Amino acid sequence: MQEARDRRRQASSGGELALLERIRSRTAGSRRRGIRLGIGDDCALLQPGPDEELCVTTDLSIADRHFRLDWHPPEAVGHRVLARGLSDVAAMGARPVAAFLSLGIPAELTIARSRKRAWVDRFFDGLLGLAQEHRTPLAGGDLAESPVPLADIVVVGAVPRGRALLRSGAKPGDLLYVTGKLGGAASALELLGNLPARTRGAIAAGRIPTGLSEALQPHLYPQPRLRQGQWLMRRGAATAAIDVSDGLSTDLTHLCEESQLAAELDASALPIHAGATLAQALHGGEDYELLFTANPAACIPARIAGVQVTRIGRMVPPRRGRARISLLTGRGSQPLYAHGWEHFQARSRAAQ
């Protein structure tokens, strides 16, 4: 049968249909609550519960902006692409229902060479590994050939109606908390950038020296705080939340703006990651911790689902002519401006 022959030829030559078949076979059987139809039709079909609303987030990752083929193992690229989307869902207090991936890559990344698996298959190892960990099936997406590798992740989450954690719900007097530690990803990125090119090449190939593995972890394999976000949502414990993806100074500014408030940040209270500087903790992005506010009467434990929670400041009314954020140090108060990441400013994060 000509058609079957065509199919086999395409499968062996690494065409789109072959790649689609590989992805489809790896995501088969991953159906779960909320998904009626996955990959294979014009759309996926999602069935939220009768009392749920759905949250949707999209995050675009582009080579030499968000990752580098010569710095990052393919598994870490796949992991980080999905972590960005899951982290947004975590910040709403939602549970992930499904992920969708639009992937654009050069043809050579789809081809296995001399006993080495294709880049794209290792990318999916990382992405589907994290997806499985958080029970988030890949329910669809798109594939295209692209001269520049890129991945756009969509994550759909579900949350009981009216219970999502918004950026806009903070009240004056609310206390400010953050999960985990800050600056770890920025510090690890700096470490990666300062390594000899040969060591970095080995890391990109997936051979991470044992001594570096732990230090690079926050950058290569960040953990979205889904359990912590859902805990806060279920208890009604947080008044507002955002994930720290662009850096504390930038994301706290967003939270302040949406809540029409200002914030006082206690420098000495910041949970700075081992090896990171204060500047990295304040402005470094990609930590994917949750930043949230809570009424002073609310009971916020020191750990939520195994992750440390630290009180780092409080929300105050905005004052005309004053910065959104005041950083309180032993030497008094100083204004803190958003110094996080912004595109179209002739810089490149991974290459900066």
Added chain:
Amino acid sequence: MQEARDRRRQASSGGELALLERIRSRTAGSRRRGIRLGIGDDCALLQPGPDEELCVTTDLSIADRHFRLDWHPPEAVGHRVLARGLSDVAAMGARPVAAFLSLGIPAELTIARSRKRAWVDRFFDGLLGLAQEHRTPLAGGDLAESPVPLADIVVVGAVPRGRALLRSGAKPGDLLYVTGKLGGAASALELLGNLPARTRGAIAAGRIPTGLSEALQPHLYPQPRLRQGQWLMRRGAATAAIDVSDGLSTDLTHLCEESQLAAELDASALPIHAGATLAQALHGGEDYELLFTANPAACIPARIAGVQVTRIGRMVPPRRGRARISLLTGRGSQPLYAHGWEHFQARSRAAQ
């Protein structure tokens, strides 16, 4: 206030925040049924009706693969990006609820030059124009600097539970129908490719010669068949449906495979677009018409919501060793294989 000065400087220099503000102001007030929260939080929040399920589709468009800066007016690029997503929702019989756009472009496309608006603003003219026509608010997305212009569109639709039109529902004996005409987009693309570079440059700048406007329309401004898909869903008239995005031969093959059937196509019945060839009608993509099947007892009118509907064949049981599609002509029956678009095959649609 330093922060406000920073903001103003960024707005005038065309940074990401400035572009975001421009987009946000253009999508403000576009809230409608089903959207509780749009741009401005970690996720958008969608509230489907209690008896609805949601469908999700993503489509990636990349410069020099799906469009060309030197061939296509920015308005047409924006229109076509959204049309691809809306067409998938149409093929499910769903109503669109919200769109999300991840846009990666070089910084120079965000900047206005010598009284000419920035490329990106004209791109949004086209995208938001079509969005408004089909009452589909842009509820979120992502922006990034990219050396290669690209746009990933996500469209979320809603459909009464269990009523979505799937590819897999066709039965042996069902008749095969298509909306509109076929081959128009492929024929227009060929016309565009054969124009003198100077004429094409004028078209890319948005000055389409009057004599060419109608002929180029099917390629530059295709119309997703949302009203027709919803009509079929509401009447329960179709047993299966797909949109013709990759070409009739490819998309009918998908429908046959998912329904585990074969199809007989009547060559003389095909509604070929004026100026198009039979090959363009059979294999040309991007017509975005609906291909659907219906029980012979179902009443399918000659027009649905103003668009012509044509019976072009019927579904038959698959036969071992026979092609999925048989093309019936005056000279008998011949096998028809999928010859539509496939990525990673070292071709480029817009450049082929």
